[in-house]
Structures are given as structure tokens and as C-alpha cells.
Amino acid sequence: MRIDRSLDKSVAYKCLVWLFIDGKKNIFKKSKLLDWLNRFSSDKLSLIFLSLSLVCLWYETFFTQIGIGWIESANLGVIFLVLSLLFCDKKRIVSARSLMYLLFFVLALLASALWAAINGLEAGMIISGIFIYVEFAIAFVVASTFRENNKLIDTILLVSLPLLLVGIYQGLWGGATSKSWVSTLETLVESRAYGFLGSPNVLGSVVMITMIAAAFAWLDKRKWYYLGYLALAAATIILTFSRGAWLGLAAGIITALLILNWRYVFFAPLGAIALFVPSIRQRLSVAFSQQYLVDAAIDGRVWSLYGAIEIFKTSPLIGTGPGSYGGQTALYYDSPVYLRGIQNGYVALAYTDNQWLQILTQTGIIGIFFVGCFFVSIFVNNLRQYMRSRKYLNLGMLAATVAIIINGMFANIWEFGAVSVLAGTYLGLGVNNES
DSSP: OOOOOOGGGSHHHHHHHHHHSOOSOOTTTTOHHHHHHGGGOOHHHHHHHHHHHHHHHHSHHHHHHTTOTHHHHTTHHHHHHHHHHHHSOGGGOOOOHHHHHHHHHHHHHHHHHHHHHHTTOOHHHHHHHHHHHHHHHHHHHHHHTOSOHHHHHHHHHHHHHHHHHHHHHHHHHSOOOOGGGSOTTOSSOOOOOOTTTTOHHHHHHHHHHHHHHHHHHHHHHOOHHHHHHHHHHHHHHHHHTOHHHHHHHHHHHHHHHHHHOGGGGGGGGGGGGGGGSHHHHHHHHHTTSHHHHHHHHHHSHHHHHHHHHHHHTTSTTTOSOTTSSBSHHHHHTTOGGGGGSTTTTOOSOSBOSOHHHHHHHHHHHHHHHHHHHHHHHHHHHHHHHHHHHOOHHHHHHHHHHHHHHHHTTTSOGGGSHHHHHHHHHHHHTTTTTTO
């Protein structure tokens, strides 16, 4: 009996194709519900509402400062996001593998929520936890329906411009910021840019994605204003001193360079020029110091890892429930899930500071499996499309996918609508890009 060794005929290859590669079928095409809902469709209104959602999410603290804090308390950003879904062109929603895995993740999220409710967890916490993840899914679906991708990218960049300007001002002239944002070992870092987002790491995550969007829009259109935006964004992300955003951006760009032309990767060491800036060098080197590692084990990310694994063991298949562990929602509702931890509720750090660890704990193996498949599908299909059409938008999706995965290892990036809605929007643009 001869063994067929050709890759495209192997069972493993066929399974991978079936799992991750988009086909021509569209199971939503004949949906009567979507057809009925499409009577409300308007690309222009959908874009306006999506933009307003980002404005509300990015500038919440500014609105509070000028006396209109009800925008945040009324969750207006979420309302605008739902309206953008209502008015998007439902006929362009396709059953891409990534979208299907995202749908399966939402179903796993609901199953986890039901199990958490049965176990007596507070309904408000569970519902808030669901919305945290659903925001990303809605933005992804809405963006996948847009025909004019560049118009949406330009709108995002324009709306985010004040964030960059304020961030640069804060980093250079804003004075000392919160001591909790730097290690005691970092004597050279006094100010960190945070925009209107309340956290340098959140601003860093936002700018990381918009930088990638601007870079590949410039490769596509060669317009000067993209380069201007990139200069401002580069200054802002440096001044956030967000190591997670720096690593995510570097990983995404290096991945794109390898795909574009592997020889370009030899230019990557030029990034080491940044190490000549003392504050940047100190910010990076501190993470490898013995004292920092000891602190991380006592009350930092290492401790958080051990704590999350201990709680994960109590409900490994379906998780502890959305919002129940590792984030602001769990802290606000005083989640009883922390009682399952290694210190019976006494925690040194309430956050996981790791998005994927948080999802694993809250939704179990099932939830993290579908999230993993979502990202693999996004990467694989954009890679295939780029190889066929050489569209820079698809290359940007690849860079953003890697950047988001890496960034998520150091921060709860989906805990904040300011990041999750932006990430869902940009990644969603690649779904219909070949049509």
C-alpha cells in the first residue's frame, strides 16, 4: 500500500482547510430575518454611528470634565455601536470562518453565563461581562459589511487625532503621572501619556492598532497625511511607555515585513536605535531585573498567572462565567470567584493583566478554543488573499492580528471598549476585502 505524501491530499491538510479556510458558501444569504432587518440598512448611517461610538469610548473622561458625564453613564458608546449594527448592510454578512468562530465563542459565552447564574453569581456582573466581549463581535460584524474600507480607516484616524495630540502633551509637558504606572526601579520615567482613556496601556493599545492601519493605508494610497499621522502616533506610543503595545507593534510589523519580503527583516534591528533613549532603555531593561521578577511573583503578573490557573481548575470546561474574574467588572461586583483562588479571596492583584488568561478562566477551554480558531482563521485567510491580490489591507490585517495577540498577553485589552471596538472594526475590514 503506497502512502500519498503530497500535502494537498493529506487528511491533516484537508482538516485544516475545512477548519480555517473560507469557502464560497454563505449560510446567511437566504436568512429571512437578515433580509427583513436589511430594510433599515444605510452604509452612511452605519459609519456615522460606529464613529460616534468610538468618539464616546475614547473621550469619556473629557466629556465628564466638561460636564456631560451622562454620556458614559448612559453607555452611549454601546448604544451607537448597536445602532451601527442595525443600519449596516446585512446582505454583506458572510459566513466566513472567522465570523463563525466568533459566533461560537458568543454561544460558549452564553453557556458559561447560564452556568454562572445557576451557581448564584450576580446577574449584573454576568451581563456586564457578556457585553465586554460582544462589543468586539458587533464591531467586527459591522466592519465586515463596509464597501469603502479606506473611508472607514480615514474616519478612525481622524477621530483618534486628538488622542495623539493630548497624549504627546501629557508625555512631554503634563508633569508627573500616577506612581502606580511605573516600577520603583524606573527613576527616569515620570510622565506617561494616557490621553482621555485613564491608562497609558489602553492608549498604547489603541495607538498600536491605528499605527498599523495608517502604515498600510499609506502603502496602498501613498498619501502624505498618513505619514504625518504615523509621526504623531509614533511619538504618542513611545510616550505611553507601554511595553505590551511596543512588543505587539514590533511583532506585527516584523511579521508583515517577513511576508512582504523576507529581506526587509534585516532592517528590524534599526528599532534598537530607541535604546539610545535612557528612559526607554530603562523601561525595557527593568522587566528583566531580579527585583522586578520578585515583585511580579509576589503581587504582579506571575502571581496573577498562578492565581488564574488555580481558579481555572475549578471549572476548566466552561469557565467561571463572563465578568467573574480578572477585570474591573469582577472587582466592581466583588466577585465570589476569587474565593476559589490560592489565598481564599485575599488577592495581591485582582487583574489577570492577560486577556487570553482572562478568557480561559471565564469561559474555559471551550471559549479559548473558539477565540484561538478565530485568530488563526483571520490570519490564514488574509494571508491567502494577500498572496493572491497583494492588497496591503490584508497585510495590515496580518500585522494587526499578531499585534493584538501579543498585546493581549500583557493587558486585558477587551476589558475596554476603547480597544475592543477598534480592534473588532479593523480586523472586520478583511472579511469582505476580496469581494
